[in-house]
Amino acid sequence: MSTTLFSPISVGELVLPHRIVMAPLTRSRAGQPGNVPTAMNVEYYRQRASAALIISEATQISQQGQGYAWTPGIYSKAQIEGWRAVADAVHDAGGRMFLQLWHVGRVSHPSFQPNGALPVAPSALPVPGKTFIEDANGNGVWTDVPTPQALGLDGIASIVADYRVAARNAIAAGMDGVEIHAGNGYLLDQFINSNSNHRTDSYGGNIENRARLLLEVVDAITSEVGAERVGVRLTPMGRFMGMGDDTPEQTFGYIAERLNAWKLAYLHLVEPAMVGNVKDDATDPRWDAMILSMRKAYHGILILAGGYDGSSAAHALAQGRADIIAFGRPFIGNPDLPERIMAGATLNTPDPTTFFGGTSLGYTDYPKLA
Numbered sequence: 001m002s003t004t005l006f007s008p009i010s011v012g013e014l015v016l017p018h019r020i021v022m023a024p025l026t027r028s029r030a031g032q033p034g035n036v037p038t039a040m041n042v043e044y045y046r047q048r049a050s051a052a053l054i055i056s057e058a059t060q061i062s063q064q065g066q067g068y069a070w071t072p073g074i075y076s077k078a079q080i081e082g083w084r085a086v087a088d089a090v091h092d093a094g095g096r097m098f099l100q101l102w103h104v105g106r107v108s109h110p111s112f113q114p115n116g117a118l119p120v121a122p123s124a125l126p127v128p129g130k131t132f133i134e135d136a137n138g139n140g141v142w143t144d145v146p147t148p149q150a151l152g153l154d155g156i157a158s159i160v161a162d163y164r165v166a167a168r169n170a171i172a173a174g175m176d177g178v179e180i181h182a183g184n185g186y187l188l189d190q191f192i193n194s195n196s197n198h199r200t201d202s203y204g205g206n207i208e209n210r211a212r213l214l215l216e217v218v219d220a221i222t223s224e225v226g227a228e229r230v231g232v233r234l235t236p237m238g239r240f241m242g243m244g245d246d247t248p249e250q251t252f253g254y255i256a257e258r259l260n261a262w263k264l265a266y267l268h269l270v271e272p273a274m275v276g277n278v279k280d281d282a283t284d285p286r287w288d289a290m291i292l293s294m295r296k297a298y299h300g301i302l303i304l305a306g307g308y309d310g311s312s313a314a315h316a317l318a319q320g321r322a323d324i325i326a327f328g329r330p331f332i333g334n335p336d337l338p339e340r341i342m343a344g345a346t347l348n349t350p351d352p353t354t355f356f357g358g359t360s361l362g363y364t365d366y367p368k369l370a
């Protein structure tokens, strides 16, 4: 019998009752000041607890790791307490949840940085993108980012330490695990891709060196919380935030193979049909071959995300392309997405104008099936 969306599966020590996972979705609605999860955030995640697994919105591991207004953190006491209320609500509703750990690297702005410093990156190369900051009136505005400062070895070591503490905090908050965000052009991806990493030390140059920071972070976090509670998200061939690699098949193939060593909860890949949250009209033609070779190279559970609906997801599982499918935008508009897919029901359409920032409008007010 072929695998279906409704076949249970073990992930680490969890048993997922089906295979429809909620993808990480930044919604920029953390409480201010302090970027602390609020009762409204608790309600949003509680509504979505029938997901096989919820992967939280990206959550900064430190103040330095923040790049957008109103995104939550996991480094202060108040943030840990805020996330504990979320984890408790999801568990009480029968769900499971991982927290996505985030450091944006160069996709930031001095207004977020300790002492107004320049954002940090593998190399002093500016991102061809914008970030979202709060203006003097408390409104969000898109703004250019400055050329970042290249990290020294001490700076790199202290980021690894921040990841370790953040993972410990997430587990202390009651999360079932953490997902390391190593995609979408943020810090770890900036180290991996050859076009954003021009270092000449042991963190730059060949593939082994460019993958080093990610693997050190994986090592630190797994030794802190246990490999069965750690997933990794990569976006090979993704072009969001100006990413590009000279030899992506080799680079990401090497990483997939190296990740086997830890027996992680899962590896999570995003189809490059998406650039961040918009459709990429120039998907790399090498992608299909690459996903198949990464699938072979990585021996654990593979989650795929990016543009799926119920029928394409079922097809991907039946083909053995992945073990689990994560849904992003469909979960914004449909808190009961698994029930709707199971019933073949119509889906609510999510409203992109309320994706980032704002109130409960477009956040906790999407209806469930009657």
Ligand SMILES: Cc1cc2nc3c(=O)[nH]c(=O)nc-3n(C[C@H](O)[C@H](O)[C@H](O)COP(=O)(O)O)c2cc1C
Binding pocket: 023, 024, 025, 026, 027, 056, 057, 058, 100, 181, 183, 184, 233, 270, 274, 276, 277, 305, 306, 307, 308, 326, 327, 328, 329, 330, 355, 356
């Ligand atoms: C509003 C929005 C916010 C997102 N935030 C994150 C995030 O915090 N972390 C991440 O890894 N991906 C993020 N993504 C990407 C999604 O996880 C997902 O890969 C993408 O939306 C494609 O899946 P979909 O077609 O099912 O929406 C975001 C996407 C959207 C639309």
